[in-house]
Amino acid sequence: MDATVNTAAISTLNNTQADYPKDKALHHFVSQRAHETPDQVALKFHERVFSYRSLNDAANKLAQYLIEQGLEKGDVAGLALDRSPEMVISLLAIMKAGAAYVPLDPEYPKDRIEFMLEDSSAKILITSKKYHDHFIANSKEVLIEDALDKFPIYSAQEPEVGVTGQDLAYILYTSGSTGKPKGVQIRHHNLINFLLSVQREPGITPADKLLAVTTISFDIAGLDLYLPLISGAQLLLADSATAKDGRALVDLVKAEQVTILQATPYTWRMMLVSGWDEKLPLKVFCGGEALPKDLVAQLLPKCGEIWNLYGPTETTIYSTVKQVTSEEDITIGKPVNNTQIYILDEALKNYTDGTIGEIYIGGDGVAVGYLNRAELSSERFVDDIFSGIPGSKMYRTGDLGKIREDGEIVCLGRIDHQVKVRGYRIELEEIEQNLLKEDNIKQAVVIAREDTPGNPRLVAYVVVHEQKNDGDLRAQFDTWQHGLLAVLPEYMVPDDFVIMDTIPITPNGKIDRKALPKPDYSHIQRSGEFVAPRTTTEKLVADIWQELMGLQNISIFDNFFELGGRSLVAVQIMARLEKETGKRLPLATLFEHSTVEKLAARLEMDPASITWESLVPIKPSGSKMPLYIVHGAGLNVLLFNALAMNMDADQPVYGLQAKGLNGIDEPLDVMEEIAANYIAEIVAKNPDGPYALAGYSLGGIIAYEMAKQLMAAGKEVKMLAMFDTYAEQSTVNNPVLRKAFDSTTLVLKQIGYSLVLLADDPKRTIEYKSLILKRKIIKLFWKLSPSKEEKKEGFFAYDNEIDEASEKALRNYILTPLPIAIELFRAKKRTFYMADFKFLGWLPFAKKGVNVYEIPGEHNTIFAPPNDKEFAVVLQGCLDKVSKL
Template sequence: MDQKRGNYYPFTSSNFYCTVVQGHLNMGAELNNTSIAYPKEKALFDLFTESVSRYPNHTALTFHQVSYTYLELNETVNRLTRELLSQGAGKGIVIGLALDRSAEMVISLLAILKSGSIYVPLDPEYPKDRIEFMLDDSSASILLTSKKYHGHFASNTKEVLIEDALDASKNYATDEPEKTVTGDDLAYILYTSGSTGKPKGVQIAHHSLVNVMLSLQKTPGITPADKMLAVATISFDIAGVDLYLPLSSGAEIVLADSITAKDGRALLDIVRTQGISILQATPYTWRMMLEVGWEEYLPLKVFTGGEALAKDLAERLIPRSKEVWNMYGPTETTIYSIIKHITDANDVTIGWPVDNTQIYILDENKNNLTDGEIGEIFIGGVGVAQGYLNRPELNAERFIDNPFTEGEKIYRTGDLAKLKPDGDIVYLGRIDHQVKVRGYRIELGEIEHNLGKQEGIKQAVVIAREDTPGMPRLVAYVLLESGETGAPDKATLNQWDKALLDVLPEYMVPDDYMLLDVIPSTPNGKIDRKALPKPDYSQISREGDYVAPRTSNEKLVAGIWEELMGLEQVSIFDNFFQLGGRSLVAVKIMARLEKETGKRLPLATLFEYSTVEKLASRLEIDAEAITWESLVPIKPKGSKMPLYIVHGAGLNVLLFNALAMHMDDEQPVYGLQAKGLNGIDEPLDVMEEIAANYVDEIINHDPVGPYAVAGYSLGGLIAYEMAKQMQAMGKDVRMLAMFDTYADQTQKYDSKLKIAVDNTWTLIKQIAYTPVLFVKDPKRTVEYKSREIGRRIQKAAKKLFPDKVEKKEGFAAYTDDIHERSLTAQKNYHLTPADIAVELFRATKKTFYMPDFEYLGWKPYALKGVHVHDIPGEHNTIFAPPHDKLFAEILQKCLDKAAAGESTESI
């Protein structure tokens, strides 16, 4: 028994490599003694159907509040498979899949595989042009997507909407469809970053996936009792382990949505509360979870992959988890090729190959280096892909003939490594210019290619720097035709970023730019990347000249930023986000501030107090001396008519940050937050008083106008009253906007009979409309109704058993108080008609019944008309990616027309 791998591997004819060289045991043969029988003829989905037979009543998949047993999941998959076959799916047919993370996404993947088709995973959050290229390059015949993305992607594919397909499949048989594929057929084509400026499609066969799943079942191991939290995007190959490893083992997938998958706090909460026993994530994600307060031991099996595991991260993960496994493998060799159980942070290696996998460390002449010398990793075995799609020249370069086994191919990874005396493989980084940043594999050449297309750029070189440990940053060094050096101006930066975001995912856009007069080169004329200078981070994206810290708090904040963000000099007016600040370093900053001052600040403080000066002022010792104005500058600079947005029921103006950032550079945006959020000021509970308070702050800020006022949800009613008051003062209100706000009229002045009749009639309509919502989106309907029922039960419990309800303290207590007072204000507020037009930004997706779906009740109150502008998403997601960008575009057009005194009806 091999204790390193946990399996017995018989010696093979490769034993002739096992010799003693320079006192080291040559491990070439032992390392590659991985041959083991596996069902090569099986398709990947056969492992799932076997789990269905063994564990029909086990939970297979949970997403939010919806769960499927293995039997339920399989029956749904089988029905959808038959519908896809009727739409043209079949053996060898390529199908693009562009769905948000959901149960339907998993169902669709399995159905595509069962139909015999080959899927191309497309993350809808990726740039439209990039997805369209993948559809075209893969010759996809079908695009399986949702109504949300209907007609969004321009391609020659037949578009099939998952909602329609699932509806059409309801009457199909649930038994297994006829199997048409074998293990040699392709399962998917997954696109990775390409060095020539275009992504390249990696072709992976069913049998390669079957092999790695069966190997991982044994080591690191998974059982039917396990719950695996799935967080990887399907465009990242490790998502295959998230989904197919549990399904091949009778275990449960707990699928995180895309927002949760990026939130360390939310992930940690799920692990703690939902009995998660396995989680696969990149080191970046593990660091996020650690920084948000993970201190205790959790019975969690940690899979870390996507980039190198650092010693300091291993030191923190080992005592907090059941097991830590370091996983290595390029997409081209089927997810993972080498794994290692890490028990000692001083001995972090990538370990030993998985079943039926051969690892060679070769020099430039393809000599096998087994004595500790550094060489390039080459991988052979059944996991090797069937090459890149439509890339014969690249295939010849990367998939070469195996010099040790005739008739086989090995893949050259471009990674450097060496063998330890005991045979473990030590990873030593990249040999070329492909890098890993925050878990994503990036071809720097692709960024350089697209950046070089921009007007005025003569040459661009991009590298990944890690001047601050654990915080890699992409830095672009640019040679301009004008010869300008230093840091580019903000307008140029925005222009370059926008151009790159049109063709590249966000994670491939450089964090920093430097303008050079010459790109350094080596004596043989190649770019000398090691000689590229460290950016002067203190000058990047700075607003104005450097101003040194003046107070002790400013010195404290500036010093912490400089240390944790790797900056040499921070001005008191420098903006955290413009300096490249991210959520992980924000957590570290807040933790350090708390340690130094004893003052705990919510993470969201950085959105409002985003400069050194502002954050330092928030740290003043005398908390009562801090004044919390209602007017919050979200994006204060710009020459256009400012937009003032009133908070919703959640009191949170941070929601508007992304929307504001997607608007024109010259568009100022302000938020209005509730009085009393500081826990000191008395909250208001009369609508007219709330509005008057906000109007007063706006006019103090801008006495002249004109004004554009908007409100989200509850905030729309406040904005309406504000507009009325401002008009009565003779102020020029050019635009009043409702962000998915319903004109709820109070029942305070109605008779008891009218209230009873109205409420009964509304209840009947709500009940009648629920099946309509359920057909459109069963998961979301159940989710929403469950939450509503939970709220009502909680509310009733507070009234019936007030002594049993746990009392909240601090921020949670006074935000609850403000919320209750806001609801009181709403219940008492009597809507009356006004001589004004309402711009109604209406969410296209409905999750609850409304008496008036067209105008949301505003028609009687806006005497100058209601202009409806449909925006993507549902009530709670209109500000979330990817909806925020389109929302911003529509809103900006409306604002510009209103400012010019033009009609907004045609927008």
């Protein structure tokens, strides 16, 4: 490259001056759009649609309500709502009232949210009935339902508060090295400068539709929510479960013709492995962590444009942008408007010759500083000696970087021990501080490893006070994970623990993190010798298992479940096998064909011999009274396996899967018919009984109707068990006005069961919880899809039809009291509102009473390790008791 051109490119790097209305607040732009294009669609969430006028009017009314509740200009308001239109309306309303908001994801640990409320001195907390009195804080609790009820008495005029660009817009908490999160204070003008720059490049127009998938506790949600709303575009809001489900995201992008999607590399990888097989006119925004070459190579043929965005929370979402057109040319680009990037050494000498130094960021994106952390603020926000503007600051990012010859910036990773995992910025010291509070830990060091490309993992290296054997160590690891989940978000809990005699140190006495050993991810304990694949089909199965399970040298006699196989990886395996062989097997095939040898043999059989019966033998042998467990909304009976295996050796367990999974049988949409179908298959194998029935979630309602029919036929039902099922009565016969009144709370309740994703064991459960939840979430989009009648392909291709039929059956089913006792297995951890926490609504329908058994975990993790073991013990005790009656 010509030296003159190089010099010119570098000298103009920070010439980013651009005029913008620095005195205006964010909501002024939304109000302006509402005035200019009042009928344009602003926001869509499932089937709920808001025009710019209706969205702005709702925010104005809520702002007036908040002001009446005592919220004043300069105050701070916490917001803890599930992802919904009310969440967006509340964010705008808080700003319109002149206050700054603290975004609180209700899925985060309760203690962490309470710390944020206390540290920010939040005057009010906007939440919903679902979380009423859940958080202990000095903030005045304002329920969104109460505010909505009062909307008719308020005008749609915007409150005259006089908010300017200098006022705070939000305080966002990030991971802190002392063990406590720190609040970053962002002004309106910081946010406006960034949004207007991104509006220009990468660009957005009123014709665009942006899909928002990021939790509001992650700063990049500011782009998701506000960029479309200030631009006259459409904001399509995804709920939490969809945002974590690659297949659901791909389906939603296609069904809604999304044109812009911002996500972390982890989310993009999740979408790519979930059936994204065609080019889409999609503008890809990738941020939150480094953009890998292999990901670019995979994305380029499948989208319209790829943009790499970089920046810390402290400089307002992103500070640089770069359009990436080749995997061989990945940088973080150049600064956004009114932003300067410097590469400095310890003496603050600015390197423009390609020398590596620390990245400093100055300009209009730099935050006010950390709330209540003056010492830390002075350390990280230093005087901008290059700007010539008195009092201006630049932020020390802690990232290494250099300026390339063409003036673009290359980011080379962290200087300190702050890392990015799945898009979340994490201070490793915060995890280490909390680990030291756990039992038997003498010393702890946590690092982020990416031994498998695209799969970053947190690994904790621990020196213990007392050495334990292998069996006790597994229990010890589970205890540590449980303890950390009580105080940290799931993404900050280590996936793996390595016991060390000593932590390695460098010659100068610092911890030698590079010397920490790679965990043994592929350790396989087998009783017999290793036997290599003998046939082409066995090799295919073994190769797929090894790739998707991250293991090596799988023997043909190794058992899928004993290798740690779980539902999500089982779905991936069956989908890959279908793609490679053209043969589609039921997921439940793994129960009877759980080794490489057996599954390969099953693949070689005539496809016509494959059965899709509803009754699935999970553990068919044993002399005790069999237990029949009905599937939940995810249709998957595979997650019952661990529960069954932890019950007595002579306890038979069967699962019941939905009719229609094969795409041939018609799904049933009447509860009585669903129950009758399952009963017919049970009675065909066990005509005399007695019967022990159980159902998980939706399956509990089906089991209830099965018990009703069996009792009417003179059969003995010894046990009717509900696995965390709520007895929500159908509203089909309610008056229209009553239905309308309850619609908002009904949506919140339904979403509630899908949003509690902080599992008691992140490693074992995060892989499958999206699969369990996604069916209901994507049903509406599938229903509206013009291509849904086309030929179905891929594993679980017919689940949408089954989900739709099941939900229709549930909507029309009327619960009536039965002369029976109900055994209610209730999850201990409740992070969402219920009208009846004690009996989950079953008391009016069980004439002989409801016996409550508390089991570990929350709704989506009761079958996950280590919860499955305790659940199995409690369940076995209940079964043994009722069988003797």
